[in-house]
Amino acid sequence: MNTKFLPVTKEEMEARGIWQPDFVYICGDAYVDHPSFGAAIITRLLESRGYSVGMIAQPDWRKKESIAVFGEPRLGFLVSAGNMDSMVNHYTVAQKHRKQDAYSPGGKMGLRPDRAVTVYSNLIRQTYKHTPIILGGIEASLRRLAHYDYWSDGMKRSVLMDAGADLISYGMGEHSILEIAEALDKGFPVSSITFIPGTVYKTKEMPKGELLPSYEQLCENKKAYADSFRIQYENTDAFSGKVLIEDYGNRGYVVQNPPAKPLSQKEMDEVYALPYARTYHPMYEKQGKIPAIEEIKFSITSNRGCFGGCNFCALTFHQGRIVQTRSHASIIEEAKSYVTEKDFKGYIHDVGGPTADFRHPACKKQETKGVCTNRQCLFPKPCKNLNTDHKDYLELLRKLRNISGVKKVFIRSGIRFDYVNADTSSAFLDELAKYHVSGQLRVAPEHVSDEVLYYMGKPEHAVYQQFLKKFEKANARSGKKQYVVPYLMSSHPGCTITEAVKLAEYVRDMGFMPEQVQDFYPTPSTMSTCMYYTGIDPRTGKKVYVPKTFKEKAMQRALLQYKNPENYELVKEALLLAGRKDLIGFDKKCLIRPRGAGKKEQRRNKPVEKKKKSIRNVHKRKG
Template identity: 65%
Template sequence: MFLPISKEDMAERGWEQCDFVFVIGDAYVDHSSFGPAIISRVLESRGYKVGIISQPDVHDENSITILGEPRLAFLVCAGNMDSMVNHYTVNKKKRHQDAYTPGGVFGKRPNYPTIVYTNMIKRKYKHKPVVLGGIEASLRRLAHYDYWQNKLKRSILLDSGADLLIYGMGELAIVEVADALEAGIPVEDITYIDGTVYKCKDPSDVFEGIMLPEYDEMKKDKLVYAKSFGIQIKHTDHITAHRLIEKYGEKRYVVQNPPQRPLTTQELDDVYELPYENTYHPSYEALGGVPAIKEIKFSLASNRGCFGACSFCAITFHEGRTIQARSHESLIREAKKMIQDPDFKGYIHDVGGPTANFRRPACEKQKTKGVCMNKECLWPKVCKNMVVDHSDYVALLRKLRALDGVKKVFIRSGIRYDYALADPDDTFLRELSQYHVSGQLRVAPEHVSDHVLDLMGKPRNDVYKQFCKKFEKINKELHLNQYLVPYLISSHPGSTLKDAIALAESIRDMGYMPEQVQDFYPTPSTVSTVMYYCGVDPRNMKPVYSVTDPHEKAMQRALLQYRKPENYDLVKEALIKAHREDLIGYDHSHCLIPPRKPKGHPHHKK
């Protein structure tokens, strides 16, 4: 049964009042891939009554009142994506569709819904606690650079006027918050829960707190913000992190408590086996359903966390670097339920998480000492303490593909190829190629220039070349004609025109033209975003060249798709500017473009 979305639904359950009203920016999809579904079902399992208000009309103040005033608090989540990434391309152009809205219709949520919804609630229910959560709140929990407004913004806790913020994967924290409110503790006194951020006027009693630079100083000097972020990235582990304090003005502080501990396997199993309906609310059927369900309905979430720590990824800040994995038994039970679904065609679309082939902590030390503060697990090379072992994942995949009714089990959430390459046992790569790839395997080398890769926190180009050779060798032995499809990022901090041209030459040599290229997108709370904004690497404060000029960004992007006729002018301009006219000519083995625009081009000159 879906949770109530109306007074009528509440009446059917015999409820006069909800304990919590959850206001969300996405459509209501009761599936474990949607954060609000998990949090609401976790609360329900603890005996709390939760109602859902999805995508309230921001032009109608009463849309926030349809379930009445909750007994304990309002919960607010912008959705599964940061709203600004959901709404705008990297060129800041509006998108045309929203996969998390019924019918894919765009415009059903405002920009920054975390702020807008909370403001609406506070106007109607001034004294009712509001607790924030979700990716938008999590990654904006302290001062952060906002690409769309091109400025440093305050903690979203202040801009929204909310009372408390839960960051990361909030199952443990939300129960503690709920129990504290149930016990009658005023929300302003709930300052002790890990995984939360709160406001205060006097931080003198904060235990072992680290004072970050003041917001006003960071606004004046980007380097001060970079230093602050350099401290923050060292405090993302539940064992080693300290409390962080950020000052705003004379007597206002925001305090970030250490992260919540990772869930145990049993706890994670319990979360994913709550009574989800595993689809969108039936009221959306007439509108065409919710497009986002298609990608995840027949996928299995096998793990959380990622010790890959790529600079452009926010997972370290949100989920952390400690791997949490579900049991085989739990995943098999979920797969068997999928098989019974009338829409299931025999294909499990994915078995993974942030990185599919991570099913255990990077090393034994992490279990008791936490992750290293000043050292990465895979970069610049695989740590000597790393335990590289795919046997558990291989065993899981074997069990899943042996189930009656399963034709194929795909792995689409991505593998870390340097981790796979470090495994002396080729069983995983062999079975991956034989059973879990359909013609092509998507991997993410991202670039070919080593100094750009170093800034990305990615393995060097030689490692990718080694993986390509091994993949080709294994597929040849299996008599399979399969190939790698690389994900590439253009104009990442550190990338010059020279680097973009080197990447284009690599594409030429591969004989592969990418259909899609990801232009670097500065999103809140990533190392790469700080590089983009501040011009330094916050980990060591060394200067980093960053492409902020839209035209140069366009040239770097065009180089990665140099064969497209519409990119001709930009590619030619870039090659001339970089003094690489040798790449303009008719020798296809060397040159990228001919001296003249190809026939059929709209501006072709005879």
């Protein structure tokens, strides 16, 4: 028996003197006992409170016996799709099958089903008719109420209804899962557990709370979904959130309790100090290991939550807008443990979270009263109450750099350039350039059109340009030549072909093709996904243009990589559609050259460039 890990077989469980586990955790990911994996945190937390947990990772959903490894648990089944929504894990935005699953042994695809929490839960219910089933993780969390589903292109019910489960522990589930466990342990019927923050439950009788549009209304009227989403978005805060209710007709109601309170720093430290093995289970060694461990094994989570408020991101619905942090002592202790690992080469890959340089709540008010319901901290401009001080993060990075055996500390989870701009001190940017970048700094301006950026919830393009100048000066002070590599997004709601061409021209002027281009992916429970489905901005109720067809999305994406010969026809079609024939030609400002142009025309154009170059070279020689 490998005592570093939780039991994965009945024999391992019985070797510990346990004949019936309190919980059985079923997960769509391979078993990785590392705090970057939600399954590891929840199971280790329960274990620390005296509950026994058996782990079934990636059961064969075609066989009922695959979820019966430990028999019936005393308190209940815990079910998660894993660290990603199973549909995002399986399919690209073009709805093509991905070739690799980083959370499976050897990167093999096909070891989990589509809509994993629903399939696993129904599989359990076939055998265990009355055993409590609690759903958790990102898939269940973001599908907790009725939602638009990109892959079926329509509304879907709360996953609680389709899965036949009893409860959802949504968001970061440490508080709620312990309260659920305690209630079940005290003998509460699962149907009576309706009072825990951070949970969603089913009921036949409507409780007190705010009634959202019914599921029937959502299916019939897209405006109803935009209205519902706005209300949900305004109730994602643990301090001000209301009970939300969805009517499912004769099937009853789905009720969302307000979010659980954020973890205190002491609680965060306790969670990350649990006895994780910090790697994948050895049973995967012969199957090719787990690819996802490579990047995160020597990365440190220093915070969670994000007040950035990007509309295409689900963090507001899952982790919330209040930043929670670990103490320096907790982080330093983890870093020192790396030095003793035989495969540690001296490089800490990341120190951060959703946004690396967020090391405290946006303002003092949030610590006791929560976030503002109808205002963002950074968008459209930084709030006057925003705390932009980077001193705490700087001090932490300095301590990490000074650990014996640590050669370099990288920051790869991303910084907010508008937040850095708002800091009146240049100290963080100076030390970022000097110590924490290796040639290239990746940031996410996403677009250059202010209209598109508005729909993204991102700052105006001028803010990014300001950051580039500041970073260039910081590089000069450090004596280094380093570059900013932008993440860019195509096909976001609000982006017409005209705006897409504008972005392509910006790429041209950068002088290099971006390595990573993200075509907007309408994942569950984001503001942008709501816009995509409804054609309405839920913040204002106004219409918004949405590039929806695969053809238009392909054209917008191709424009960002216009030099790729495979993209030629798409780029040409996009330019003609945008009325930008001027960008097809031999001038240096053109994106593509005309195909099939006669040799005479090519000769007439090409020598001009050569002549200019030769004259320039003559001047150089004379000078």
